[in-house]
Amino acid sequence: MNQSFDAIVIGAGQAGPALAGRLTEAGMRVALVERGRLGGTCVNIGCIPTKTLVASAYAAQIARRGREYGVEVGPEIGIDMVRVRDRAQGVSTRARINVETWLRGMKGLTIIEGHARFESPTTVRVGDDLLTAPRIFLNVGARANVPDMPGIGGVEVLTSTAMLQLDTVPRHLVVIGGSYIGLEFAQMHRRFGAQVTVVEMGPRLIAREDEDVSEAVRAILADEGIRVRTNATCIAFKPHAEGIEVTVDCNSGEPTVVGSHVLLAVGRRPNTDDLGLDRAGVAVDARGYVTVDDTLATNVPGIWALGDCNGRGAFTHTAYNDHEIVAANLLDGGSRRVSERIPGYALYIDPPLARVGLSETEARRTGRTILVSKRPMSRVGRAIERGETKGFMKVVADAQTQQILGAAILGASGDEAIHGILDAMHAGVPYPVLQWAVPIHPTVSELIPTLLGGLKPAVAAEPSLANA
Structure with a gap:
């Protein structure tokens, strides 16, 4: 079936639904295409569920410290990981339902479930349907990066998405990657009761930060019993009777560490490799991010890229601001630019x-x-x-x-x-x-x-x- 619209939005993450709202308010007929769950990464597998888990971990830590505040809670506290997981899933589900309710009540919007692939600069295919529009907006997000490390194919490693499904506390969680996602899960599960080791290839944690910040973060984690192994120059994996053996090859300390669970937190990659961008002539960089100018327009007139897939910000708030920039320029006669944005972000350890x-x-x-x-x-x-x-x-x-x-x-x-x-x-x-x-x-x-x-x-x- 062929359908024509004034605009097509591919992806229902943070930018897509909000942009669809602005476009439909302007009287446009809009198709919103989503192959997964409405709400995107933040609502389903990102900020909302992970920060809910962080809140549970904080509650556990405060309970342990109760005596410092004159509150007696007993010598031991218990962690019901099923309830912890279910609470996070419940918060996420309610957020997704709110997004879906809003979208389905949006006049002028057609929600299409499926995977969109370009046929031309103005046409995308979703299953057997061809959708055409003079304006197409990409909001396809990103996913956990799983590089081809030695031995990784022979063991079962977890991504940040899989971590959300855990219903037991790991005996020993080994986190590969000493940056934002990895450190949040490391502290969280240490507070749930796991032994935790963070393995980082670089000389220090969160390398984009100042050295004093990096050192202070490492000290905070060490105070809670988290082991940090930096300068891990040759990370490799192999099965072990107690789980997974990770080769770290550091300059000091044991050459290997054995974990019951391994979290791979080594960055994310854009979901642009199966969109048929070449058929539309849309340019991407060496890492797969859609190349955009300061107004988030691609090299092809009528196609824009917003959110994680454009490499201009990897946060919910920057994705939302992307929609504000595009909407202001298209609908309000504005001249907003990404370069005007002051970058801000947070690492949600405690x-x-x-x-x-x-x-x-x-x-x-x-x-x-x-x-x-x-x-x-x-x-x-x-x-x-x-x-x-x-x-x-x-x-x-x-x-x-x-x-x-x-x-x-x-x-x-x-x-x-x-x-x-x-x-x-x-x-x-x-x-x-x-x-x-x-x-x-x-x-x-x-x-x-x-x-x-x-x-x-x-x-x-x-x-x-x-x-x-």
Whole structure:
């Protein structure tokens, strides 16, 4: 069957449904094609279920620390992993139902289940149906990367998606990859009671962050009994009587580690390899990401790419902002650009790491004259009251323009407190404006004016505050 539409949206992740809503409100007939579950990664296998698991792990940790707060909970706590899993699935399911209810009530929208493949720049095939439209939007997301490591075909490894199905606590979880997804699952399952080892090929964890941030995160994990093996230059796998033997080949320590479960958390790859993009002439880069310009348009007129598949951001909030950019430019006469977006994200270990803008290392590389200020979370009254004083705050500014260039908050409620800095950066106000704000006491944010007041010319990197 042939069907014609004003627009086709391929993928129902964070950007797709919202864009479909804007397009249908503008009076367009829109087809939304989804081969999996509505809601995409975030709702089904990403942010929502994983952060629900993080919340359960946090509750377990607070229960263990109850005596510190004068609360007696007994010598042992129990983890019902079936209930933990079911709670996460329940939260995810409710979110997906809400998305589906919204979409199915959208006037002018046709939801088509199946895998879309291009036949031409204006035509896609879904099963036996041909859909045509002058505007096509790709929101196909990404999936866990499973590289061809030695021995990986002979063992059963888990991805972040498979981890969500666990109904028992692993005896020993070996996490391959010391970055954001891997570290969240590592701490989570350590708090559920598993022995955990993190194996990272590089010299340190979360290598894109400043070294002091990386060291502090490693210290936080080590304090909870998580083993970290860096410089794992030759990772390999083979079956073992107790599970899976992982060769780490580090410069020090045992050459192998045996886990009952192995999580492979070594990045993600875009879902662009089975879309027939070549038939439409859409260009991709060496890693498979759709090449887009600053307005998210591809090299083919009438085709755009949003979300994880375009390589311009790997977060739910950047995907949603992608839809805002496209909708503003197409429907509102705007001239929005991706380059105007100030990058921000968080690592949801406990305490969380929140980041916005440039790191100190990145700021130094620009050649600017920069100012830096750093304060330990042990100076924050709110953190002291909560008994959660690990970590620090750091901000970087341009000495000449007084613009904030970036910040990191590794500490209690840092993922919320960072938004004051992000908003000031977005508004383009010089840092003294925020420095003279009067924040509420007691909050984590109240240290920010003090932090800004401590900005000084950057010198050699300061000693780590990992143990602050």
